[in-house]
Structure formats: structure tokens, C-alpha cells
Amino acid sequence: GVSLNIADQRPSEFPFNQVDETTSGHVVEYDDTPGGERILIKHKTGSGVELRPDGTVLVVSTKNKVEVCHGSNEVIVEGEANLTYKGNLNLNVTGDFNVNCRDYNVHARGSKTEQIDNNSSTNIFGNSGNSVSGNFIQSIAGNTTNLTLGTQTLVTKGNLVVATEGSQEIVSGGPSIITSEEQINLSSPDINIAATDISVF
Helix, strand or coil: CCCCCCCCCCCCCCCCEEEEECCCCCEEEEECCCCCCEEEEECCCCCEEEECCCCCEEEECCCCCCCCCCCCCCCCCCCCCCCCCCCCCCCCCCCCCCCCCCCCCCCCCCCCCCCCCCCCCCCCCCCCCCCCCCCCCCCCCCCCCCCCCCCCCCCCCCCCCCCCCCCCCCCCCCCCCCCCCCCCCCCCCCCCCCCCCCCCC
């Protein structure tokens, strides 16, 4: 079900093709057909390695495939690359996991879960936006500090409830305006209002 985008193989011509086949069905083939030079090593189950005329190397495993490297491993692809897994994929890295790319796109067709056992830091040098179609819940066990060097706007089309079990303080370096199209209620056992100039209408 995966398109490999491999060119059609040119038919072999006698006497350029040499095929050795064992009793059980193993095949080793050397093809020197002009324009179709290739080498094929195939197991009786269908697993094998083929070196095609254009330099393409095709590796087929009809069951499991295991690679063990006791030293460093480097993979260099000058073109595009695709990985297709019909099952689950687990990636275990005992050291650091570093990704350096131009654009980074992730599409999770189901849910996404992240667990960070230590600190987390994100640096964004451009714009940032979040769009949530459902509910948004944020739970913070420690303190929260938001620093905005520009203008901050809070727009709520529904009700807005601010509840705190401790003290609340609103400090403004310029004028403060509280308006309501219907009614404003202030209730407290002790209310103090102080001003050098006050007007009540």
C-alpha cells in the first residue's frame, strides 16, 4: 500500500544475465544487460537486497529487520525522505534529543499528551497563537507571572469570574475605568474610598 516511485526494470538479456539458484530457492543474480545492470541477492522467503541500474538500493524483509551498530551512525539523505509505520513507533533516547529544522509541523489525528519531568522553556522570536475549539483548563501548583511589554487585551463573550482566596490588588499607572451597561455592585464589611478630588453623580 506504499508507493515506492521506482522505475520499471529493463528485461534481462542473454547472455548478460547470470543467475545462481540453490536447491531451497536462494537466488544470487548478476545482470550485465546494457542499461539494466543490477545485482540481486534474494532469500527463498522473498527477502533480499537489490542494486538497481540507477544506483537505487532496495532492501526487502518479509518479516523482522534488525540493525545493530556498536559505533556512530550517520544517515545522509540529499533528497526527500518518508517513514511509514503501519503499527506503533517507539523512540528511546538515553541522551539528548535535538531537532534542527526550518518549519516544524505536527499533526496528531488523535490526542496529544506531554510529560515533562523537569523544567520547560519556550523562546518565540515571532508571533504566537493558540486556537482551542473546546474547553481550556490550566492548573498551576506554584506562582504565575505574566509580563507584557505592550498592550494586553482580555475579551470574553461569556461571563468572567475572578475568584481568589487571598488578597487582590489592582495597580494602574494611568487612569482606571470600570464601566457596566447594567449595574455595578460593591459589597464588603469595610469599604474605604479616598481621593483628593471625588465626584459622585
